[in-house]
Amino acid sequence: MKAIEATAKTSTGKVNWVLFNPKTYATILYLLLSLPLGIIYFTVAITGLALSIGLTPIFIGIPLFFGVAKLLNGIVNFEQSMIRQILGLPTPLVSYTNNQQSEAGQNWLMRMMRGFDSGLFIRNLLLVLLKFVTGIVFFVIMVTVISLGLGFIALPVVHIILMNEIQLDILENSLFSYFHIDWTYNQQYMLYVGVGLVLFWIALRVVNGLMQIQRRIMYVDEPYQQPPVPVEAQIHAPVQSQYYEYQEISPLKG
16 A cells, blocks of 8 residues: 555656755756757658658668657657656556567568557657657746846856956946935845845746646656556456356355
């Protein structure tokens, strides 16, 4: 029972105490890498599909198409495993079916055709294309909100350096002077740092929210919602049903 409760807690993947949680900064690294990875995925998918369609008349395009389908499935599985690793989600159980005897007399092309799923291929292709879009959008949002918070935090240091080096007062015409508020530089520094910390905390919450959106887009929770049936249960289920039927038919000895 405790193991089930622990699995249920870890499967949520929510990040608490964002400022001191390593998952938050792992998410930042993931979103930073999402931009180049999304471009690479998009380029590989479009190039592979274009080559497979163009080379279909000389037969090379057919195995290339199935190879691209396998590659897209591998890309989606890699993204899902990376998100699970960052959020600390458990690895989903996979049920393996023993179909090696049925595929023993088939060549490699027939095995690739039998393993091809058109619905899964279309879904993986759409996920790769969506990954390209979200990689750009999430990267821009994350960099903007984090830069805004860090900018306010670093403003006092930048002001001191500019004042000492080139005698440039960037706070001379600030909002305080516009409203005729006579605050010293130290008081303004404290306010800017406080606002920066609040904005940085909000930025980290936004980053974790983007990660949860990416988690739903990539169908990370799909294996948890559809638990696989173990192979042993599939094998022994008919035997157990026959055993119970035999108990009901046979008379009890008294």
